[in-house]
Amino acid sequence: MRESQARLFSLITSILLAIVGLFLFFGGAELLFLGGSWFYIIAGGVMLGAAISGFRRPALAMRLYAALLLVATIWSLCEVGLNIWGLEVRLFTLIGLGVWLLLPGVWRSGNSWLSDKREVLGSLVVSCLVVVASCFSSYSIDGTVPADRMAASGQSDETSAGVPDGDWTAYGRTVGGDRYTPLGQITASNISHLKRAWVTRTGDVQQQGEGTVAGPDQGHEFNLELTPIKVGDTLYMCTPHSWVMALDAATGKVKWKFDPHPATADLDKNVYLACRGVSYYHIPDEIQTSCRNRIYSPVADVRMVAVNAETGKPCEDFGDHGFISLRQYLGHVPHGFHFVTSPPMVAKNRVITGGWIFDNQANFEPSGAIRAFDATTGEIAWAWDAGHQPETWKPGPNDELTRDTPNAWGVYTADLNLGLVYIPTGNSPPDNWGGTRRPFDDATSSATIALDIVTGERRWTYQTVHHDLWDMDLPSGPSMVELPGANGEQVPALVQSTKRGEFFVLDRRTGTPVPGYPVEEKPVPTAGHAPDDRVSPTQPYPVGMPSLTPANLKESDMWGATLLDQMICRIQYRQSAYEGQFTPPHVGQTTIVYPAFYGVVDWQGITIDPQRKIMLANASYLPFRIKLEKRTGMEQAGTLPKWTGSGEEPAPKGDALSVSPDYGTPYIALTNPWLNPLQIPCKGPVWGTLTAIDLVTKKIVWQHPVGTTRDTGPFRTHNNLPLPTGMYNIGGNIVTKGGVVFMGATADDYLRAFDLASGKVIWRDRLPAGGQATPMSYEAGGKQYVLIAAGGHGGLGTRSGDYIIAYTLDGEKASPAQ
Numbered sequence: 001m002r003e004s005q006a007r008l009f010s011l012i013t014s015i016l017l018a019i020v021g022l023f024l025f026f027g028g029a030e031l032l033f034l035g036g037s038w039f040y041i042i043a044g045g046v047m048l049g050a051a052i053s054g055f056r057r058p059a060l061a062m063r064l065y066a067a068l069l070l071v072a073t074i075w076s077l078c079e080v081g082l083n084i085w086g087l088e089v090r091l092f093t094l095i096g097l098g099v100w101l102l103l104p105g106v107w108r109s110g111n112s113w114l115s116d117k118r119e120v121l122g123s124l125v126v127s128c129l130v131v132v133a134s135c136f137s138s139y140s141i142d143g144t145v146p147a148d149r150m151a152a153s154g155q156s157d158e159t160s161a162g163v164p165d166g167d168w169t170a171y172g173r174t175v176g177g178d179r180y181t182p183l184g185q186i187t188a189s190n191i192s193h194l195k196r197a198w199v200t201r202t203g204d205v206q207q208q209g210e211g212t213v214a215g216p217d218q219g220h221e222f223n224l225e226l227t228p229i230k231v232g233d234t235l236y237m238c239t240p241h242s243w244v245m246a247l248d249a250a251t252g253k254v255k256w257k258f259d260p261h262p263a264t265a266d267l268d269k270n271v272y273l274a275c276r277g278v279s280y281y282h283i284p285d286e287i288q289t290s291c292r293n294r295i296y297s298p299v300a301d302v303r304m305v306a307v308n309a310e311t312g313k314p315c316e317d318f319g320d321h322g323f324i325s326l327r328q329y330l331g332h333v334p335h336g337f338h339f340v341t342s343p344p345m346v347a348k349n350r351v352i353t354g355g356w357i358f359d360n361q362a363n364f365e366p367s368g369a370i371r372a373f374d375a376t377t378g379e380i381a382w383a384w385d386a387g388h389q390p391e392t393w394k395p396g397p398n399d400e401l402t403r404d405t406p407n408a409w410g411v412y413t414a415d416l417n418l419g420l421v422y423i424p425t426g427n428s429p430p431d432n433w434g435g436t437r438r439p440f441d442d443a444t445s446s447a448t449i450a451l452d453i454v455t456g457e458r459r460w461t462y463q464t465v466h467h468d469l470w471d472m473d474l475p476s477g478p479s480m481v482e483l484p485g486a487n488g489e490q491v492p493a494l495v496q497s498t499k500r501g502e503f504f505v506l507d508r509r510t511g512t513p514v515p516g517y518p519v520e521e522k523p524v525p526t527a528g529h530a531p532d533d534r535v536s537p538t539q540p541y542p543v544g545m546p547s548l549t550p551a552n553l554k555e556s557d558m559w560g561a562t563l564l565d566q567m568i569c570r571i572q573y574r575q576s577a578y579e580g581q582f583t584p585p586h587v588g589q590t591t592i593v594y595p596a597f598y599g600v601v602d603w604q605g606i607t608i609d610p611q612r613k614i615m616l617a618n619a620s621y622l623p624f625r626i627k628l629e630k631r632t633g634m635e636q637a638g639t640l641p642k643w644t645g646s647g648e649e650p651a652p653k654g655d656a657l658s659v660s661p662d663y664g665t666p667y668i669a670l671t672n673p674w675l676n677p678l679q680i681p682c683k684g685p686v687w688g689t690l691t692a693i694d695l696v697t698k699k700i701v702w703q704h705p706v707g708t709t710r711d712t713g714p715f716r717t718h719n720n721l722p723l724p725t726g727m728y729n730i731g732g733n734i735v736t737k738g739g740v741v742f743m744g745a746t747a748d749d750y751l752r753a754f755d756l757a758s759g760k761v762i763w764r765d766r767l768p769a770g771g772q773a774t775p776m777s778y779e780a781g782g783k784q785y786v787l788i789a790a791g792g793h794g795g796l797g798t799r800s801g802d803y804i805i806a807y808t809l810d811g812e813k814a815s816p817a818q
Contacts, residue, residue, distance in 0.1 A: 009105040010058070014051040017065075017097070020564065021047030027567045034574035036555055039075050040567050043068060043094075058107035059116060065101060066119035069094050073127045079556045082134040085685045085725065086556075091127050093563040098124045139686050139726070141703040145694075145757045149612045150739055156482040156490050157610040158417055166779030168230040171277045171343050172605070173734075173776070176480030177413040179607040181777040184737035185784035188755045190809060191740060191763045197785060197808040198252035204239035206792075206800040210273060220267075222800060223274040223772065224791020225341070225603075225731065230778040231280050235787070236295050236309065237804070238275035241267070244297045244307055249780040252806060256312030258305075260323070266301035269336025271358065273300065276411065276603070276773075277343040280309065284349060287376050291315035294375070296351055298340035302326045302333065304353065306378070319378030326355060329383065330366040331400040338366050342603075345412040345421050348453045349375045352421055356409035359471070360430040360660030360669060367400075368407025370423055372456055382456030384423075386444045392456040404428050406445040406473075410603050413477035415492065415508055420459060422494065422508070423449040426473030430662040431597070432585045432626055432669045434467055435533040442466075446473050448496050448504070450511060460511030464498050466536035469529070469584055471597035472499050476605030480508065481613070483695060486515060495608065495695070500581070501548035501600030501619060502541065503693070517544035517698070528577055528591075529584035530628060532666060539582055546693050546700045548600050548619045552580035553592065559684030560676050569682035572674075576625060587628045587667065592674065594683070596624035604732030604745070604774055608695070614756065615693045616735060618706060618743055620728045623674040623683050628667040640668060685725035688746060690733065692759055702759035707746030711798065722748070730796055732774035736784075744771025744788050747796050751775065751788050751805075767805070770798025783808045 025044025032041050046068040054061040072094050080086025101107065101120050159176025163169050165183060172179045186194060210222040228237035228247075234255060235247040242262050246255040267273070278297040283289050293309040303325055306318040314322020326340065327333045337358040344353040350372045357365050369385040384392050387402030395401060406425045414421045425448075428434070428441035437445075446465040451458055465472045478494035483505070485491045494508040505517035513519045521538040529535045541547075555573050560566035577583060578592040585591045600619045607616040634640040640661055660669040674682045681687070691703040707727025709720045731745035740762070741754040749770050753763035770792035777786045786807045792800035 009103060010054055010107050013100065013106050014054045017047045017051035017054070020097075021045070021051055023564055024567065027571060031567065031571050031574060034571065036570055036574045039072070043072065043563075054107050061107055062101065062117055063119050065098065066123040069098055069120070069123035069127055073123070073130055077130065082130075082137045084131070084134040084137060085559065087131050087134050089559050089561070089566045089684065090563060091131060095124060095127055095131075098127075139705050141700050143700070143702040143758075145612065145614060145692070145701055149614070150757055152611045152613075155611045155613070158482065158492065159415065159480045160610070167232070168228075168776045168778050169280055170229060171227055171279075171411050172413065172479065175345065175347060175414040175416060177411070177477055177605060178479050178481065178610055179732060179734045179774065180609050180736070181734065182737045183777060183779055183784045186736060186740055186786065186809060187738040188740060188757070188762055191753055193809045194753070194763055194786070194807050195810060196765070197806045199806075200247060200252035200254065200804045202239050202243065202245060202802040202804065204241050204243050205802050210794070220270060220273045221794035223272065223793045223795065224769075224789050224802065225274050225276045225773050225793070226789040226791070227277045227774045227776050228787065228789070228804070229278060229280055230776070231309070233780060234309070236278050236280060237789070238278050238297045239802070240273040240275060240791075242275060242297070242299045244278060244295060244305065244312065246309070246312060247804065249778060249785070252804065258307050258312040258314075260299045260303070260305050262299050262301035262303075265335050266339070269334075270300055270339055271336060272339075272341065272356075274341045275300075276341055279343045279346045281346040281375055283376050287349070289315075289317055289376055291317060294318070296344050296346055298342070298344070298353070299323070300339055302338055302340070302355075304340070304344065304351065304373075317377060324373060324378040326353070326371075329369075329371070329380070329395045329399060329401050331403065333366045337361065342409065342411045345414055346375055347414055347416055347421070348419065350381055350453055351375050351378075352412060352453070354408040354423070357407045357429060360432065360662055362661070362663035363404055363430060363436050364664050365404050365429045367402050368405045368426070368428070369401040370408060370451065370456075372453075384451055384456050384458065386440045387438065391458065404441070406441060410474065410476045411605070413479065413494075414453065415480060416453075418492070418509060419453050420450045420508070421453050422477050423451060424474030424477050424496070425449060427468050427471065430660060430665060430669065431471040432469055432660070432671070433530055433533055433628065433662060433665050433667055434469055435530065436665065437467070448474060448478055448494075448506070448511070450508070462496070462504065462506055462511045464496065464502070464504060464540060465500070466539060467534065469533070469535065470582065470593055474498060475599070475603040478506070478508075479606050479608045481608045481610055481695060483514060483613070495606060495615060497601045497606045497617060499597060499599045499602060500595055501550070503545045503547075503606070503615070503617075504540075504542045505545060505695075513542070513544070517542065519543065524582035525579040525584065527579070528586045528589075530587050530667065535584045545698055548617060548689070548691060549581065550595060550600070550621050553578065553594055553623065553683065557684065558682055559680070560682070561678050561680050565676040565678050565680065569676050572682065585626050585628050585669070587630070590625050590627045592623055593626055594623035596622060596673075598622060598624070598673075602730060604730070607733050607735050607741075609735045609756070611737070612756075613695045614701065614735075615695050616690065616733055616741060617693070618688065618690045618729050618733055618745060620688050620730075621683065622681060622687065622728060624671060625674045626669055626671045628669055630666060631662070631668045634668055688726040688729045690741070690743060690754065690759060692756070704759045706743070706752070707750075708748045710748040712747050728796060730772040730793055734775050734777060736777060742775045742777070742786055742788075744773060744775060744790070747798055749790075749798060765807070768799070768803050769801025770796065772796060772798060
């Protein structure tokens with residue numbers, strides 16, 4: 001009986017090794033032919049040899065496998081050194097098989113278990129010791145903010161003038177977007193006492209057909225990306241289905257709720273269901289109105305609503321009984337092709353907004369023009385239209401703004417003293433082919449543009465990517481900061497974050513780089529672009545600032561759950577066009593795009609501590625792949641419906657965000673995150689970081705991985721070991737006078753607090769749903785609160801919900817701001 005069991009174990013072992021060996025041998029042969037690593041074909045051959053010899057010469061089979069494991073360990077160390085994630089994917093598969101071989105019934109030739117298997121045991125010990133040693137390696141940049149900087153106070157902070165310390169009156173607390181609160185009650189020394197003060201559920205939950213990335217005919221991505229604002233004793237917010245709500249800041253009790261009832265035709269077609277926030281404005285006292293304190297909120301059917309901040313009722317003197325249509329002046333707007341997810345900029349009696357234009361559908365989409373409306377009446381005040389002469393004008397009822405111009409969908413920021421609003425622009429659609437872009441498209445895309453708040457006149461433009469073919473649009477407005485000049489003066493500056501992970505420091509008066517923060521044009525890859533397009537030979541790099549841009553990928557960076565799926569990623573790497581960042585999209589060949597259009601730093605933007613002059617940025621790292629195909633083949637196959645020129649645009653079959661029809665161009669674009677067959681990224685950890693940068697010394701103070709794999713497993717499951725890989729994150733961070741940084745954002749559903757001095761995690765709370773939103777902080781009843789919206793994110797695949805959660809210290813009183 002025991003002998004038959006041993007034969008069965010040996011048979012299973014030989015079959016298993018033979019299957020794995022065949023896969024590695026033939027895959028390794030393809031990889032070697034493509035110019036890749038030799039290891040996989042050798043590993044496959046050795047496994048096949050061990051599988052064949054296992055029955056008749058088990059001692060030889062053991063020695064072969066022991067030698068393979070030893071060679072694999074040496075090879076792994078040569079490729080990745082003591083990098084735990086690099087060693088894990090290379091060695092764990094082989095270690096697991098080696099442990100199986102140690103079972104007493106597998107491949108025995110004699111009575112002594114040790115004599116048969118000592119070579120395998122020895123190799124396993126060596127491999128495991130190497131892996132254990134790698135666990136002590138660090139993926140952090142350790143440092144500390146100097147004590148004198150941590151104690152800094154009284155620094156110039158013009159953008160917060162007039163904002164009460166206990167309020168959070170705009171998306172970034174102020175219109176300058178620094179995300180800093182001057183409240184200092186919560187500190188690193190007392191944060192262990194931070195507990196939930198209240199939890200409120202909005203009632204706006206994910207419906208059937210909502211949740212994940214899809215398209216106009218396949219469903220909607222349901223995201224709670226909300227950052228509420230706080231004015232007086234009230235919190236104001238919006239929900240993914242466009243409800244507007246007011247909550248008591250001290251208790252979370254709902255004061256009022258207004259449902260603007262978006263048209264179902266638009267909701268049925270919108271790819272995203274999200275609302276990042278609302279705006280508050282006090283109509284100047286000299287203007288006649290019965291609705292003086294207002295909340296402005298976008299509606300998912302391309303409208304804007306103004307409601308009374310006290311009652312939640314629409315302001316009758318704004319537009320049509322409280323609503324204005326954002327379709328006006330845009331000509332034909334197919335359902336789902338235009339909506340607003342970000343709160344408008346409201347200042348100087350202007351409501352300024354742009355909006356999201358459905359990317360990559362055609363080269364004749366609705367205009368991306370920026371429009372300003374009278375904050376009292378809703379009448380159009382001006383439009384900034386890059387394709388019109390003059391570019392700033394007031395369109396009439398029957399006028400149409402120039403189609404297909406660059407849009408600006410993120411949160412805008414402003415300097416009220418200068419009277420300027422800063423607009424972060426994207427591309428003229430489509431993103432990945434620019435053969436029909438006009439000169440004014442190229443001149444105003446992927447740029448920070450300063451417009452006069454009252455008149456709409458353009459004051460300056462600074463472009464961060466030339467002829468952008470990678471969707472490297474600016475997803476968030478810049479953050480304001482006063483920086484010390486060469487002669488001791490204070491320079492009014494702004495810092496523009498980018499999806500590339502670069503940070504441009506500009507004089508916000510002129511749009512020129514601040515002295516000491518230079519920008520250089522550097523050569524970038526140019527070969528292989530579409531023959532009917534062009535590329536810029538250089539791109540701007542802010543060399544005076546640290547960069548979060550990842551290093552160019554190498555074959556040895558490829559990753560997976562096992563040696564097998566890692567090999568697939570290595571093959572794909574060798575098959576793809578890739579010469580580093582800015583490799584142009586190729587026709588007929590897959591191109592790797594890294595960093596990709598989901599960021600390094602996305603719509604959350606950055607945080608700046610105006611007293612300590614420290615900038616904080618959380619970053620994500622995930623490559624994408626793109627391929628341009630001539631459209632005739634897909635149209636003839638029926639996969640892509642032909643454009644008929646009538647009514648609503650047809651949708652491609654499949655995921656509308658991965659198949660870009662690009663009507664009006666010679667190509668379609670296929671775009672996807674680079675995942676292997678197990679739905680695991682082909683680029684290994686670290687996947688998410690939080691970094692502190694000193695804006696005075698222009699150096700990284702500290703950087704740490706942030707987030708774990710707890711809720712992100714193979715095949716997008718929500719169960720995994722909490723490996724400290726750093727995780728993809730969507731949503732920003734905030735910093736307090738008390739020296740604490742708060743951040744949700746990560747895919748493992750935690751709200752974390754970090755010590756600003758060192759970046760170490762000092763507190764965390766498990767959220768009931770994904771916290772893919774930027775927190776905020778305020779004072780009510782003598783207490784400092786920290787609040788986050790926890791409702792999940794369809795694109796990131798986190799748990800969905802409708803929670804608003806506030807935290808405060810037990811029984812402590814807020815200290816006055818200094």
